[in-house]
Amino acid sequence: KQEVTQIPAALSVPEGENLVLNCSFTDSAIYNLQWFRQDPGKGLTSLLLIQSSQREQTSGRLNASLDKSSGRSTLYIAASQPGDSATYLCAVVAGFNKFYFGSGTKLNVKP
Amino acid sequence: SQTIHQWPATLVQPVGSPLSLECTVEGTSNPNLYWYRQAAGRGLQLLFYSVGIGQISSEVPQNLSASRPQDRQFILSSKKLLLSDSGFYLCAWSVQAGSYNEQFFGPGTRLTVL
Numbered sequence: 001k002q003e004v005t006q007i008p009a010a011l012s013v014p015e016g017e018n019l020v021l022n023c024s025f026t027d028s029a030i031y032n033l034q035w036f037r038q039d040p041g042k043g044l045t046s047l048l049l050i051q052s053s054q055r056e057q058t059s060g061r062l063n064a065s066l067d068k069s070s071g072r073s074t075l076y077i078a079a080s081q082p083g084d085s086a087t088y089l090c091a092v093v094a095g096f097n098k099f100y101f102g103s104g105t106k107l108n109v110k111p
Numbered sequence: 112s113q114t115i116h117q118w119p120a121t122l123v124q125p126v127g128s129p130l131s132l133e134c135t136v137e138g139t140s141n142p143n144l145y146w147y148r149q150a151a152g153r154g155l156q157l158l159f160y161s162v163g164i165g166q167i168s169s170e171v172p173q174n175l176s177a178s179r180p181q182d183r184q185f186i187l188s189s190k191k192l193l194l195s196d197s198g199f200y201l202c203a204w205s206v207q208a209g210s211y212n213e214q215f216f217g218p219g220t221r222l223t224v225l
Contacts, residue, residue: 031210043117043201043216051210089154093212097143097162097205103154 002027002094006102013080014110021075021105023090028068032093035064035075037086038104044089048075080109113138117202117217124224130175130189132220134202137183142204144185145214146177149199161185197224 003026013019023033032051036044048057048064050073056065063076073090089104114137124130136142146158157170159177167177174193178186185202199221205214 032212034214036216041199041219041221043218044203046213046215049211049213053210091214093214097160097207097212099145099157099203099205099214101155 002030002092002100004090004092004100004102006088006090006105008105009103010106010108012108012110015080015082017080017109019077019080019107021077021088021107023073023075023102025071025073025092025100027094028071030068030092030094033064033066033073034091034093034099035062035073036089036091038089039086047088077107080107082109082111085109113204113215115202115204115215115217117200117220119220120218121221122223124192124222126194126224127191130187130192130196130222132187132200132202132222134185134187134217135183136204139183139204139206141182142206143212144179145203145205146185146187147201147203149201149219151198155201158187192224194224197222 005024007022034049035047038044050057050066061078066073085108087104087106091099091101116135143162145160147155149155161167161179175189199219201219202217203214
């Protein structure tokens, strides 16, 4: 069974710092990996999707990488801002449209 | 553009009462639909998913059921709520094109069972 782990569980950084969030998965037979952001009491917002044939995707200050062979993905956030404070979740897609989620990294960016 | 709606936004129900949560998607056809539950401070638990009308797959044995009466409508139900059913319920949709399969979430329903 696919298991997804996110480290660290929580992270607090000063504004302006570059940071990396980690996601690991146990079964490399995935179709896609998707990163989400969740604000308190809200639904999930899709940030980036990396297909299994891709190595990375970029959107603004966000860059996500994927190494299928090692079962790892990272989300890089450049020049962090207080508005980036949220919980970040990764999910891998494996057969029959099933998404497996990590438990998330709660990010706090201090002004 | 595609939009996903969930209602109600919040719900407080007594133990033993029935439940019906509704999710509808606009702007897409034949989506895959999902129900998740998120307990406080925890990750998402997949409850049900559906690849078409009347087709429901259950992931976890529980006090809940799901139905898909129309292509873009997904309903989560219970005949008798338990305290453990409290949580944040999220509906999601995805459309698969080859190996590309991106998921989009609704705003969620906060359910408190007292």
